[in-house]
Amino acid sequence: MSTPVLRVTDLRKSYGAIQAVGGVSFEVRPGEIFGVIGPNGSGKTTLFNCMLGQITPDAGRIELNGDDVTKLGPLELNRRGVGRTFQTLQVFGKMTVRENLIVAAQEHQGTMWSRMFAPGDSGLGPKADALIDQFRIRHVADKKAGTLSYGQQKLVDIGMAFMSDPDLVLLDEPCAGVNPSLVSGLSSLLKDLNRTRRGSFVVIEHNMDFVMDLCHRIMVMVEGKVMAIGTPAEIRANKQVLDAYLGN
Ligand code: ATP
Numbered sequence: 001m002s003t004p005v006l007r008v009t010d011l012r013k014s015y016g017a018i019q020a021v022g023g024v025s026f027e028v029r030p031g032e033i034f035g036v037i038g039p040n041g042s043g044k045t046t047l048f049n050c051m052l053g054q055i056t057p058d059a060g061r062i063e064l065n066g067d068d069v070t071k072l073g074p075l076e077l078n079r080r081g082v083g084r085t086f087q088t089l090q091v092f093g094k095m096t097v098r099e100n101l102i103v104a105a106q107e108h109q110g111t112m113w114s115r116m117f118a119p120g121d122s123g124l125g126p127k128a129d130a131l132i133d134q135f136r137i138r139h140v141a142d143k144k145a146g147t148l149s150y151g152q153q154k155l156v157d158i159g160m161a162f163m164s165d166p167d168l169v170l171l172d173e174p175c176a177g178v179n180p181s182l183v184s185g186l187s188s189l190l191k192d193l194n195r196t197r198r199g200s201f202v203v204i205e206h207n208m209d210f211v212m213d214l215c216h217r218i219m220v221m222v223e224g225k226v227m228a229i230g231t232p233a234e235i236r237a238n239k240q241v242l243d244a245y246l247g248n
Contacts, residue, residue: 002029002030003065003066004027004028004029004030004063005028005029005030005032005064005065005167005168005200006027006028006051006062006063006064006168006200006202007026007027007028007061007062007063007066008024008025008026008027008047008051008060008061008062008063009025009060009061009062009063010023010024010025010059010060010061011023011024011025011047011050011057011059011060011061011062012024012057012058012059012060013043013046013050013055013057013058014058019223019224020043020046020224021043021046021047021050021057021224022043022223022224022225023060023224023225024043024047024060024221024224024225024226025226026219026226026229028168028200028202029200030198030200031194031198031199031200032200032201032216032217033190033191033194033200033201033203033214033215033216034200034201034202034203034215034216034217034218034219035202035203035204035205035211035214035215035217035218035219036048036202036203036204036205036218036219036221037204037205037206037208037211037218037219037220037221037245038220038221038222038227038245039222039244039245042221042222042223042224043221043223043224043225044204044221045172045204046224047221048170048172048202048204050062051082051170051202052074052077052082052084052170053069053072053073053074053076053077054073054074056070056071057070064077064080064081064082064167064168065080065081065167067080078164080167081164081165081166081167081168082166082167082168082169082170083161083162083164083166083168083169083170083199084161084169084170084171084172085157085158085160085161085169085170085171085172085174086157086172087172087173087176088176089150089153089154089157090157090160091145091146091153091156091157091160092145093144093145093146093147094144094145094146095144095145096141096142096143096144096145097132097137097140097141097142097143097145097148097156098125098128098129098132098141098142100145100156100159100160101124101127101128101131101132101156101159101160101163102124102125102128102163104159104160104161104163104164105124105127105128105163105164106124124163127163128163129141131159131162131163132159134189134192134193134196135155135156135158135159135189137152137155137156137159140152150177150178150179151178151179151182154174154177154178154186155186155189158171158174158189158190162193162197162199165197165199166199167199167200168199168200168201168202169199169200169201169202170201170202170203170204171190171201171202171203171204171205172204173204173205173206174186174190174203174205174210175205175206175207175210176206183207183209183210184213186210187210187213187214190203190214191214203215208246211232212232212235212236213232215232216231217229217230217231218230218231218232218235220235220238220241220244220245222244222245227240227241227244227245228240228241
């Protein structure tokens with residue numbers, strides 16, 4: 001079997017007496033969309049922040065494509081192929097959609113600040129245009145991002161994460177703030193990106209219909225621990241999960 005893109009082994013992180021993540025282990029396979037669900041305070045964000053190098057776990061191991069990356073910071077992880085989207089929008093409102101995408105790739109290459117003072121797309125235009133077409137936002141490509149609807153800005157935000165051709169994208173509540181009528185379109189887009197760009201995704205999300213529709217496998221966290229990992233059908237049928245979480 002091929003090496004997992006991500007392997008997390010017995011990860012632990014406490015804040016004083018609060019054990020936010022208490023011995024979590026899982027693997028994400030190449031090309032897999034892996035969902036992380038759980039009630040508020042179950043440790044999802046802490047787990048994400050460990051995987052992104054934003055906080056150092058107290059114990060445990062994180063491997064990316066077989067390499068130990070447990071102690072690496074966000075920049076190094078980004079260079080090694082980890083992309084992310086945030087719960088809140090990170091677009092530059094005064095730049096056009098196309099410029100936002102180009103700057104995201106320059107940031108990944110470490111050339112952003114020099115390029116921002118020297119206009120030009122540094123050869124990244126065709127890549128931005130391919131994403132603009134895939135995201136179906138051609139009609140707003142030359143508009144300033146700040147003038148777009150929240151849903152459109154969210155698409156730009158997600159597009160920015162894909163400009164660096166990541167192996168692994170961590171999506172933090174992609175549905176947050178998105179109009180419910182656009183959620184199924186977002187799911188289709190992410191499935192299309194997953195199919196055409198070969199990356200693996202880890203998605204934290206509270207919208208259960210979205211998670212069940214999008215993800216190949218789902219991990220349920222409760223009180224910092226893994227309650228279950230399985231396909232959407234297995235998770236829906238898991239009595240312990242129903243009692244503790246889904247049945248509420
Ligand atoms: P939500 O769904 O509400 O975002 P979550 O599943 O992401 O919740 P975390 O934010 O990881 O959960 O929090 C897990 C536990 O750790 C909670 O009890 C939280 O109060 C605690 N916690 C998280 N970050 C800190 C911190 N910086 N300092 C102290 N306690 C923290």
